[in-house]
Amino acid sequence: MRDTITWTIGGEAGFGIMSAGTVLARTFTRAGYHAFAVNDYPSLIRGGHNVVTVRIGSVPFHGVTKELHVLVALNAETVDIHKAELREGACVLFDPKDKEWKESDFPVKVHLLPLPLRDIASELHADTVMRNTIVLGASVALLGAPFEALFSVIHDQFIRKGEEVVSQNEKIARAGYDYVNSHYKDVTNMHMSPGVGTEKQAIVNGSEAVGLGAVRAGLKFAAIYPMTPINAIITFLADHAKELGIVYKQPEDEIAGINMAIGASIGGVRSMVATSGGGFALMVEGLSLAGMVEAPLVIDLGMRVGPATGMPTYTEQGELLFAIHAGHGEFARIILAPSDATEAYDLTIEAFNLADRYQVPVFVLTDKYLNESQWCVPLSHFEKPVTIDRGKLMTKDIKVTDGGFQRYDAASPDGVSFRSVPGTANGQYYANSYEHNGNGHVSADAGNRNAMVEKRARKGAAIQKAALPPQFFGDEKADITFVTWGTTKGAVISAVESLRAEGKKAAVVSYPWVYPFPADATKSLLSKAKRIIDVEQNSTGQLAQLLRAETGIEVTEKLLKYDGRPWYPEEIVEKLTT
């Protein structure tokens, strides 16, 4: 009986690889397990090598590890590419019509489980694309789970298309399940120990988690130009626009997107954009506008491999310093960096509150790995009540003031001034991209300029005080202290767990709130650290640069990965010993 297994399915794009991963993950979360799915694919719609890896555990874990226990190959290429990752005793499911694999083809001893996928599909009058459903049934049998768990997921997925579609899919999945049970009854080394979870779990990708957080926070408008890796938030918002009473518009470009969102924000509703690095490059001018007119705005910046078009479907943490420095002129901003879907949901809600409270742009800095992986989150987490703080927003009872409504009142102690919404009596003002006075009229007066710069700067100082401290995990007096941010945290925590299991003292400091940088909290955590190692998913150590600029602490040891693939915990441990 296993506590955890890693299962990988590979094949050409267009063969339902991605959905198979989600179905398997959901099957096991419904049965009380923890699950996580991550994909790897080139920017193609058909062809190319697509892979989804699902890790299933009877207890919670962080991300994936390198070891592979079950390989499902929908073509011969999948075996060629992944056979080196297989552990001793791993199972390989394949159609002998692709290739008659022999044990001698593999570097370690594996169980070969040929499955006549095409023959089964043709007997059931199913399209060859349905091979993914056959292997799902086969995989559930191989893992020793009951068919009913898989069936419940299939049922819910297809019931909208009718009972007939459900029963056809059930028949196909069951054929795979029965084939394994009748032909490979003796292969039991992949059977999972029982799932002990009693709570309902949701399976969401990072984009959906951001979307759920946004609508929970009262999002009313989003303008998002399609771009990998944030496309799933478009699907989520567009699919649910009617029932949620929100509007999603597809803008002509990201420049329009951010300006639409700013217009809606000035109009009084919570609004957001989402994009990746290239799209954000186009938004930079609008970011500066949001800073000047003090428009609350949430930006989901889903990082992918750059520069330029880069490797669009691969992951990187390359935009931290870009997000910090983007925009002409000086203005305050906040950058949050969730490490998983749970934090993506929480921090998106927080982002909307911060945006309203300080009237600044707030980034939720995500990446491809977060956005497109399927994460397991207890349903109860989403059910918790949330606090919504709209800050100094006035929608009625505005008193007439000399010189008009002082939207940009420079005297406000924390720099945050009351704002009105167009259409509100006595609230007339100008949201002005030019430097302006309290009512929003243009002003190039030196005294006014100083007062307004200082007003906006006071917001920055107030934000700095409210910054969330970094998270700490591990030994208090650690020999090795890792620093990291965003999604790299999962792999680093797993690495710390393995080091501690070997008796070493290790810890990790990670940053859900990256900017303004929580410098004081960082100094108290790191000033006495014996050995600090920076772990990031970029080639220049951007967090380490920020850390040095803000605290003077220089991190000389850096583990940097920039091949587009997420960090594996084993890689971190290996790099320490070599």
Add this chain to the structure above:
Amino acid sequence: MATPLTAASYNTTYLPTWCPGCGNFGIWKSLEGAFASLGIGPDDGLIVYGVGCHGNMYDWIKMYGFVGLHGRTLPVAQGAKIANHTLPVVVVSGDGDCLGEGGNHFMHAAARNADVTVILHDNQVYGLTTGQASPTAKPGFKTKSTPLGSTDEPTNPLALGLVSGATFVARGFSGDLPGLTALMSEAIKHKGFSVLDILQPCVSFDKVHTYQWYRERLYTLESSGYVPNNKHAALEKSMEWGDKIPLGILYKEDKPTSEGLEPALLGDPLVRLPLEVAHWDKLLNEFV
């Protein structure tokens, strides 16, 4: 509002900084007149201004204003309209702002039939940067950026509006206050994307297209018996330029608007809706 609205209702303490005789004066006064006639007071609407000589108008119109970035008026206007679809939203833009830097936005706002009105100040030059050719500059027009005369095909805002999907396309003249005020009222009242291209002399940087030059050539479509209900005929008219230049409504069409097609905008405006999610549990169950 207790007292009836007049142009004076929009007075601010700021005085215009335009050159004496600038075509913008006529556009400014016509716009105030149109708002007053439609009963839209300083707190009742939003004007989104671009950057250019036209954009400085906000300082002397008391009404909710958004002074955007150069070229980006239309996206801001559409976002604000979605936040409150009961709010009249007017864009005050220039030929450089709307057709140069913002050309892509113009095409797509028209295609969506967003319910906003574009007041397009069309004088063929960039006045605020002291006289370079704008996208509507006619061939041979000598400016600081085209000392040998403009060589590009001029952008035709009327034709571009028509083929892009605008549902109200008209041309006005800044030297004709009553006519322009009436056109603006029609444009603002129209449900859908309305484009009002306004020919205006630039007295400082254009010595060719003077008030006199225009007056000798302009005629009203209405007086010629033209009916603005045919897109092909409107396209023909949009290309009439030279000895005779038409003024008035070229095209008008009733068509669902970008906002009207949004299920969320069928009732109260978004800005007045509660923030809580109505069926949160049901939504969550999709992810289990």
